[in-house]
Amino acid sequence: MFTARIYITLKSGVLDPQGEAVKKGLAALGYECVKEVRVGKYLELRLDAPDTASAQAQVEEMCRRLLANPVIEDFRVEV
Amino acid sequence: MQFGVIVFPGSNCDHDVYHAVGAVLGQPVEYIWHAEKSLRGFDCIILPGGFSYGDYLRAGAIARFANIMPAVVDFARRGGLVLGICNGFQILLEAGLLPGAMRKNDCLQFRCQDVYLKVENNHLPFTLKFKGGEVIRLPIAHGEGNYFADPATLAELEENGQVVFRYCTPAGEVTAAANPNGSVANIAGIVNREGNVLGLMPHPERAAEEILGNTDGLKLLASIVEWWEGGGRYGG
Numbered sequence: 001m002f003t004a005r006i007y008i009t010l011k012s013g014v015l016d017p018q019g020e021a022v023k024k025g026l027a028a029l030g031y032e033c034v035k036e037v038r039v040g041k042y043l044e045l046r047l048d049a050p051d052t053a054s055a056q057a058q059v060e061e062m063c064r065r066l067l068a069n070p071v072i073e074d075f076r077v078e079v
Numbered sequence: 080m081q082f083g084v085i086v087f088p089g090s091n092c093d094h095d096v097y098h099a100v101g102a103v104l105g106q107p108v109e110y111i112w113h114a115e116k117s118l119r120g121f122d123c124i125i126l127p128g129g130f131s132y133g134d135y136l137r138a139g140a141i142a143r144f145a146n147i148m149p150a151v152v153d154f155a156r157r158g159g160l161v162l163g164i165c166n167g168f169q170i171l172l173e174a175g176l177l178p179g180a181m182r183k184n185d186c187l188q189f190r191c192q193d194v195y196l197k198v199e200n201n202h203l204p205f206t207l208k209f210k211g212g213e214v215i216r217l218p219i220a221h222g223e224g225n226y227f228a229d230p231a232t233l234a235e236l237e238e239n240g241q242v243v244f245r246y247c248t249p250a251g252e253v254t255a256a257a258n259p260n261g262s263v264a265n266i267a268g269i270v271n272r273e274g275n276v277l278g279l280m281p282h283p284e285r286a287a288e289e290i291l292g293n294t295d296g297l298k299l300l301a302s303i304v305e306w307w308e309g310g311g312r313y314g315g
Contacts, residue, residue, distance in 0.1 A: 010182075014227060017185045017261065066144070069137055069173070071180035072227055 009040035082108040092128035096284040113145040123160040126167025139169035168278030179228035185261025189222040204306035215295040217281035226262035244268035
C-alpha cells in the first residue's frame with residue numbers, strides 16, 4: 001500500500017481570484033509583506049501498486065485524466 | 080424534431096429546459112438518465128444547468144465521465160446538435176468537446192443576475208433567428224463562469240467565428256464593466272469548429288416565455304427547430 005500526495009495549483013499566468021482575495025485579507029491583518037498568494041488543492045490517495053514507480057505513474061495518469069485540468073492547472077505527485 | 084435532456088445527479092435546470100422545448104416550442108422531448116449508455120433517435124441533445132456531482136473537484140469534472148458521455152461525444156462527432164447550458168457548458172469543456180476551461184468568477188461571488196449579450200455569430204443552427212451584432216438579455220447564475228483559453232486557442236476561436244456570445248452593455252459595447260465574471264474577451268458562449276456544439280453560461284430556458292418577462296432565450300431554442308425544419312443537417 002502506497003500513499004500518494006498530490007498538489008494541484010493553477011498554472012502561473014492564470015489569474016487566481018481566490019489567491020487575490022486571501023492576499024487582501026492578509027494585508028488587512030497587517031501582513032503587507034505578502035506579495036502573492038496562490039490557492040490550490042491537496043489530495044491524499046492510498047493505493048495498491050507493485051512498486052513506487054508504478055504507483056507514481058498511475059497517480060500521474062489519474063491527474064491528467066481527472067484530478068487536474070491540464071488547461072489551467074499543474075500538478076505534483078509525491079509517493 | 081426530437082430533443083433529449085441529459086439528467087445528471089445534481090442537474091437542476093433539466094425541468095426548465097424540458098418545459099421550454101416541450102410546452103413552449105411544442106417539440107418532442109425526453110429526459111435521458113446519465114447512467115444510460117446509448118442515444119438513439121435524438122436530433123438535439125441538451126446538457127442542462129445545475130451542480131452535477133456537487134461541482135466536486137471542478138465543475139463538470141466528474142459528470143464528464145458519466146456512462147452517457149461517450150455516446151454524447153460520439154453523437155457530437157457525427158454532427159449531432161449539442162447544447163450545453165451553464166453546468167452543461169462546463170461539462171462540454173471538461174469533456175474536450177469545446178476548448179478552454181472555467182475558473183472561479185474573478186469577483187468570487189456567485190452571480191445571479193440578468194446580463195446583456197452581443198450575438199457575434201448568427202450563422203449557426205443555434206442563432207439563425209438573431210441578427211448579427213444583436214444585443215439580447217439573458218439571466219446568469221454561476222460561481223465558476225470565468226472562461227479561460229490560452230492566447231493561441233483564443234486567437235483560433237476569434238478567427239473562426241467561434242465566439243458566439245459576449246457580455247456587453249445594453250448598448251452593445253464590450254467593456255470590462257459589463258463582464259460579470261472575468262472571462263477572457265468577455266466570452267459568454269462558444270461553438271466548436273464544426274458549428275454543432277454550443278456552450279454558454281447564460282440560461283436561455285429561463286427567458287423563454289412572456290410570463291417570465293423575457294423571450295430572448297426562446298429565440299435560441301427556436302433557431303434550432305427552424306434550422307432542422309429547413310432541412311439543416313451536419314455530418315452523417
